[in-house]
Amino acid sequence: MHISPENVEVLFGKGAELTIHKMLYQEGQYASQQTVTLVGPRKRIIPNLRILGPCRNLTQIELAFTDAVQLGIDVPVRMSGDIEGTPGAYIMGPKGFLEMKNGVIRAARHVHMSPSDAAFYKVKHLDTITLKVTAKGCTTRFDDLIVRVDPTFKLEVHMDTDEANACDLDHADKVELFKS
Numbered sequence: 001m002h003i004s005p006e007n008v009e010v011l012f013g014k015g016a017e018l019t020i021h022k023m024l025y026q027e028g029q030y031a032s033q034q035t036v037t038l039v040g041p042r043k044r045i046i047p048n049l050r051i052l053g054p055c056r057n058l059t060q061i062e063l064a065f066t067d068a069v070q071l072g073i074d075v076p077v078r079m080s081g082d083i084e085g086t087p088g089a090y091i092m093g094p095k096g097f098l099e100m101k102n103g104v105i106r107a108a109r110h111v112h113m114s115p116s117d118a119a120f121y122k123v124k125h126l127d128t129i130t131l132k133v134t135a136k137g138c139t140t141r142f143d144d145l146i147v148r149v150d151p152t153f154k155l156e157v158h159m160d161t162d163e164a165n166a167c168d169l170d171h172a173d174k175v176e177l178f179k180s
């Protein structure tokens with residue numbers, strides 16, 4: 001979950017702020033100590049949904065498709081931040097309850113890279129690129145990875161747990177990016 005400062009206060013109480021659990025690979029990004037419970041339309045829940053920090057100006061939930069199906073939410077594939085017309089959800093925190101009108105997405109697979117990485121791969125911001133994961137018995141190609149270029153970015157692919165499990169990423173021998 002990404003969250004606005006106002007919604008942190010709704011869920012965790014007045015004056016509450018995110019605190020760092022673990023730093024992530026991208027500069028300044030972290031998994032916070034704060035978690036919430038998502039309540040879906042069939043009263044099924046996802047407990048211990050982790051909030052990523054720092055705060056953003058909009059609140060958004062990124063689910064793997066398996067989790068969305070289990071909840072009963074028909075979730076669209078979107079780029080982070082593109083949440084118009086997406087489903088909402090009810091979120092329970094320790095100090096309050098948040099009704100999200102929209103913002104539940106399956107995050108579009110993407111790769112973060114610096115301008116020099118982009119030059120190396122001969123791509124620019126918002127191009128697409130292909131990732132090939134070589135793993136015993138389930139070598140898989142992921143097309144349509146969206147390229148995101150920023151001077152602060154380090155080279156890193158972001159995919160969800162469904163995608164990682166499908167190609168047995170944990171036991172993969174090789175990962176390669178190439179122009180589609």
Ligand SMILES: [Zn+2]
Pocket residue numbers: 110112158
């Ligand atoms: Zn990302």
